[in-house]
Amino acid sequence: MSKINTVEDYSTLLECPYDASHRILESRFQTHLIKCKKHYKGEKKETCPFNSTHIINKSELEHHLKTCVDRKNFERSIQAPEPISHPPPEFKPLPDGEDWDVDVRAYNPAQYATNTPVLRSLQGASKSVRKQFRNDERKRLLALKSNGPE
Numbered sequence: 244m245s246k247i248n249t250v251e252d253y254s255t256l257l258e259c260p261y262d263a264s265h266r267i268l269e270s271r272f273q274t275h276l277i278k279c280k281k282h283y284k285g286e287k288k289e290t291c292p293f294n295s296t297h298i299i300n301k302s303e304l305e306h307h308l309k310t311c312v313d314r315k316n317f318e319r320s321i322q323a324p325e326p327i328s329h330p331p332p333e334f335k336p337l338p339d340g341e342d343w344d345v346d347v348r349a350y351n352p353a354q355y356a357t358n359t360p361v362l363r364s365l366q367g368a369s370k371s372v373r374k375q376f377r378n379d380e381r382k383r384l385l386a387l388k389s390n391g392p393e
């Protein structure tokens with residue numbers, strides 16, 4: 244006794260494209276097609292390019308190709324967007340005259356000295372100005388010292 248005629252099993256039976264009276268289990272369909280094709284004497288059949296189990300009369304193939312349910316899957320698989328690969332940044336040589344050796348970090352000598360506890364010298368200033376400057380410098384250094392970490 245075979246239990247093949249349950250609803251679930253029946254749904255997996257496929258109709259043979261070579262002989263409509265053949266009902267073949269889906270798992271054995273490919274094997275059956277190969278065997279059945281050898282004995283087939285009817286109209287020439289073509290295999291659907293989207294699904295090898297679609298054996299179509301040559302005269303119906305064109306129509307089938309337009310309506311094949313596997314065509315969408317097939318097209319989706321070949322048109323799936325490829326993962327976008329980021330190419331390495333393009334190397335752009337600098338135009339003539341550009342100097343790679345220039346240190347682009349802004350260097351501000353005045354600001355550097357203001358934040359550094361060194362006595363600045365004042366060249367070419369008058370005596371009173373120099374004295375005033377020294378007093379200011381002392382204050383600045385004291386301020387730096389008191390604010391700085393011990």
Ligand SMILES: [Zn+2]
Pocket residue numbers: 259260261262265275279
């Ligand atoms: Zn068959």
Ligand SMILES: [Zn+2]
Pocket residue numbers: 291292293294297307311312313314
């Ligand atoms: Zn098909």
